[in-house]
Amino acid sequence: MLSQSNSGGRTICQRCLRYIRSTQRYISHQETWTSTKIRKAFVDYFKETHDHQIIPSSSIIPVKDGGTYFTNAGMNQFKPIFLETVDPHSKMAGYKRVTNHQKCIRVGGKHNDLETVGKDLYHHTFFEMLGSWSFGDYFKEEACTMAMELLTKVYGLPVSRLYFTYFNGDAKLGLQPDLETKNIWQSLGIPQKRILPFYMEDNFWDMGKTGPCGPCTEIHYDHTGDGTGVHLVNRGSPRVVEIWNLVFMQYNRQEDSTLSNLCRQHVDTGMGLERMTAVLQNTESNYNTDLFSPIFEAISKETKMRPYKGLVGEDDTGGVDTAYRIVADHIRMSSISIADNLVPNRAGLGLTLRIVMSQCFQQAYKVLGMSQGSVSGLVDVVVDSLGDAYPELQKNNSKIRNITKETEKWYTSLVSSSETAFSRFVKRTASKREHKHISVEDMMNLHKGKYGSKVPLNIMQDIALKEGYSMEDVAFQEARIQEQHLVENTEIKNKLKLDKNMIVSLQQRGVPWTDDSFKYNYTSVEGKYEFLDDFNGIVLGLVDSRGFVDKIGPDVQSGIIVDKSIFYSEGGGQAADIGYIKTELGSFRVEDVQTFDGYVLHLGNVESGNLEMGETVSQVIDQEHRLGCMRNHTATHLLLAGIRKILDTNTEQAGSSIHKDSFSFDFTSHRKLEADHVSQIEDLVKASIQKNDPVKRERIPRDVALEMEAIVPLRDEIYPSHVYVLSIGNSVCTDDNLMSKELCGGTHVSKTGDIGDFYITSVIRANQATKRIYAVTGQSAEQVLKTGERAQELLQKIKSGINDRDKLDDLLECVEELNSMFGLVMPKTMRDQVYSELSPLSNRLSGMESERLAANAQQVINKEMQAQKNGSFVLCRSDLKKSKQVIKLFVISVKKSNIF
Ligand code: SER
Numbered sequence: 001m002l003s004q005s006n007s008g009g010r011t012i013c014q015r016c017l018r019y020i021r022s023t024q025r026y027i028s029h030q031e032t033w034t035s036t037k038i039r040k041a042f043v044d045y046f047k048e049t050h051d052h053q054i055i056p057s058s059s060i061i062p063v064k065d066g067g068t069y070f071t072n073a074g075m076n077q078f079k080p081i082f083l084e085t086v087d088p089h090s091k092m093a094g095y096k097r098v099t100n101h102q103k104c105i106r107v108g109g110k111h112n113d114l115e116t117v118g119k120d121l122y123h124h125t126f127f128e129m130l131g132s133w134s135f136g137d138y139f140k141e142e143a144c145t146m147a148m149e150l151l152t153k154v155y156g157l158p159v160s161r162l163y164f165t166y167f168n169g170d171a172k173l174g175l176q177p178d179l180e181t182k183n184i185w186q187s188l189g190i191p192q193k194r195i196l197p198f199y200m201e202d203n204f205w206d207m208g209k210t211g212p213c214g215p216c217t218e219i220h221y222d223h224t225g226d227g228t229g230v231h232l233v234n235r236g237s238p239r240v241v242e243i244w245n246l247v248f249m250q251y252n253r254q255e256d257s258t259l260s261n262l263c264r265q266h267v268d269t270g271m272g273l274e275r276m277t278a279v280l281q282n283t284e285s286n287y288n289t290d291l292f293s294p295i296f297e298a299i300s301k302e303t304k305m306r307p308y309k310g311l312v313g314e315d316d317t318g319g320v321d322t323a324y325r326i327v328a329d330h331i332r333m334s335s336i337s338i339a340d341n342l343v344p345n346r347a348g349l350g351l352t353l354r355i356v357m358s359q360c361f362q363q364a365y366k367v368l369g370m371s372q373g374s375v376s377g378l379v380d381v382v383v384d385s386l387g388d389a390y391p392e393l394q395k396n397n398s399k400i401r402n403i404t405k406e407t408e409k410w411y412t413s414l415v416s417s418s419e420t421a422f423s424r425f426v427k428r429t430a431s432k433r434e435h436k437h438i439s440v441e442d443m444m445n446l447h448k449g450k451y452g453s454k455v456p457l458n459i460m461q462d463i464a465l466k467e468g469y470s471m472e473d474v475a476f477q478e479a480r481i482q483e484q485h486l487v488e489n490t491e492i493k494n495k496l497k498l499d500k501n502m503i504v505s506l507q508q509r510g511v512p513w514t515d516d517s518f519k520y521n522y523t524s525v526e527g528k529y530e531f532l533d534d535f536n537g538i539v540l541g542l543v544d545s546r547g548f549v550d551k552i553g554p555d556v557q558s559g560i561i562v563d564k565s566i567f568y569s570e571g572g573g574q575a576a577d578i579g580y581i582k583t584e585l586g587s588f589r590v591e592d593v594q595t596f597d598g599y600v601l602h603l604g605n606v607e608s609g610n611l612e613m614g615e616t617v618s619q620v621i622d623q624e625h626r627l628g629c630m631r632n633h634t635a636t637h638l639l640l641a642g643i644r645k646i647l648d649t650n651t652e653q654a655g656s657s658i659h660k661d662s663f664s665f666d667f668t669s670h671r672k673l674e675a676d677h678v679s680q681i682e683d684l685v686k687a688s689i690q691k692n693d694p695v696k697r698e699r700i701p702r703d704v705a706l707e708m709e710a711i712v713p714l715r716d717e718i719y720p721s722h723v724y725v726l727s728i729g730n731s732v733c734t735d736d737n738l739m740s741k742e743l744c745g746g747t748h749v750s751k752t753g754d755i756g757d758f759y760i761t762s763v764i765r766a767n768q769a770t771k772r773i774y775a776v777t778g779q780s781a782e783q784v785l786k787t788g789e790r791a792q793e794l795l796q797k798i799k800s801g802i803n804d805r806d807k808l809d810d811l812l813e814c815v816e817e818l819n820s821m822f823g824l825v826m827p828k829t830m831r832d833q834v835y836s837e838l839s840p841l842s843n844r845l846s847g848m849e850s851e852r853l854a855a856n857a858q859q860v861i862n863k864e865m866q867a868q869k870n871g872s873f874v875l876c877r878s879d880l881k882k883s884k885q886v887i888k889l890f891v892i893s894v895k896k897s898n899i900f
Pocket of ligand 1 (some may be wrong): 072073074075131205245246247268269270271
């Protein structure tokens, strides 16, 4: 309970009084509430006066949600607490009262504001949520009291400008009105006329179709100042806006929409920083605040465009202010996303980012007259404004600028290829068209790339307008929605899984998390590895497409949970183990293994018999497959160490895909990776393999690991109390010695020598910022080396015989074989060398072949002429013509090519 004293009719705690007095002294020295002060005052209030712990904002890309949606509320990172699935050993399990300011993006998913941004004065794709939470600690009364104190005493808002809403119940769900909250507001001195009831749509909060939810009470601010705002509450009016939402999480919504009680009651509050800043900076527009004005000023300085005036709708002639808002909003969104390692690309959230950035460039170039490259200049302004609150912006400033610049280039070339496709479409369909109109079918054809390049819908709309074509507006909107769905669905895996409700159900049944530590139980002696075999476990869960079942049989994809597992589940880029789970009467082929909140699900098919709940099973992994993955996983660590040493010490890993025979490794660095770098990196990795460096895995306390120099933790990862640190190499660092220390839960070989051979086979650009290296190890490396050596042998043969015309046929065969080997995997350094040398040699050989053919043709003609002189005809007319043609072609090619 709060310790309370009486203050002006309302109770207020002593610590609050002291805090408020000091804050007011502080504020009275300041001219205005800057957004920085507002952010700080919020978290400080909860920390100083009510013992809340300040938690950093989580990444904008939730790690745990399959990467399909952005973080859209402060509560996202705390979902495991609400769902009671939090790892009891993690830091999070100890959270009782916390507060923070969280980066949020609402594009895609249930809360999607992309299409509204720019049109009004208070929607954003990126915004900040100031939040406070009680996890099973205080509830409604304390939450409302704190909100009142902060709003009226710290921020100094008069109650006469505030409305308080509460949940008025739902008959269908059997939920009563939340009169408790209503009474709390009354007891805090709020006049009855300011406390308003609303139903599910407004006063019941959930984050999606399923999951934690509960009634909420919202606080709205009345900008009218004359008390007329009461009718505008929850009407979408900019004059009365919701500033704070206090959610009382007490239910979990199931798949069938019914509500079950959460085990503990929690408070989840969220205040929109942009709206609160507008209120305290005395404006009705979020965009007229210090969060946006520096960006507007930078734009108008860059373009000489008139300054931002804050007009909307028809008043905003030419859409100038709308464009200002879109560009400012979107550049904040993209900068924040890139700082959290998202890059614009062709799938999932990367595609969403690309769409947002395209809209930003479109408005910047078309309406505001900015030039290509100048949008990236706005990144510095965003970093200045938000960098103190989110240091990752400062750290990644140049990366964000570079990626934005690259994406601007990409967008410009997209517009130009779209224009070409559009003129092609106009030409090809001219004869059929009566009016300058684009039908839905035309739109979809242009969109799908029928006229050479895919034309995105928003670019199509611009070109159509410029060229005087009309378009189907409704259909356009529909197509946009389809496009959006495509974005949202790209990443969803079509696999059996354990959803949140299934996890809750397992926990309620007391099923313990799977102990899969046995995946690490293997030994090696001089390169010979021994894994656990025929390892026993008990079936604790069986799943098929219907959910949990008691028995699984053949022909349906199913999943098995056992108490103990030796299988490695996909993670850290490493592919899952494959193998078998068997009983005396049944055999299940494991094709994939995934972990869901501590439960390991073995996915596959029953090949014979049945498997039943409670049975004892024996587990066997495919050891060749596992060992291959281990070799390749250790090699990725060496590769990263090599890249950091040769190319760029700041290189960050951006992903990996590790399999039995090969792996790919993604990384970000703005330094160009030259052919020389590739061979030096490869040599270093090979040298470490040659030295047979020890590979050590240690389980140590998280806090010790995170303090270690050289360890770069993932910013948003919530690490358990103990983590694995993988070290390779001895502690002496010399120029030709690789050392590596990484947090890694993967499985690895014990000595680098067990990797066998190693080759980088190719390097590509995965997207604007990420480079990808493909490599092979072990027997695959031996195989690709053989391919490379064969290619070199053929090249050598050609080089040494090139001046010997008698060998021409042999050499041409060598060229043919080399050309057919082009698609084969071989060491990149060998490939580069062979094919760059082959090109001039092969031209020369073709020339020699043409010359020989021409000489033969000439002989034929000479013979024929001789025969004619003697009065006989040997050749028919067409053969003679052919021979002449061969000679003619040869003469032309000689003139053109300078071969000889
Ligand atoms: N989760 C609630 C919201 O997003 C309160 O934080 O509004």
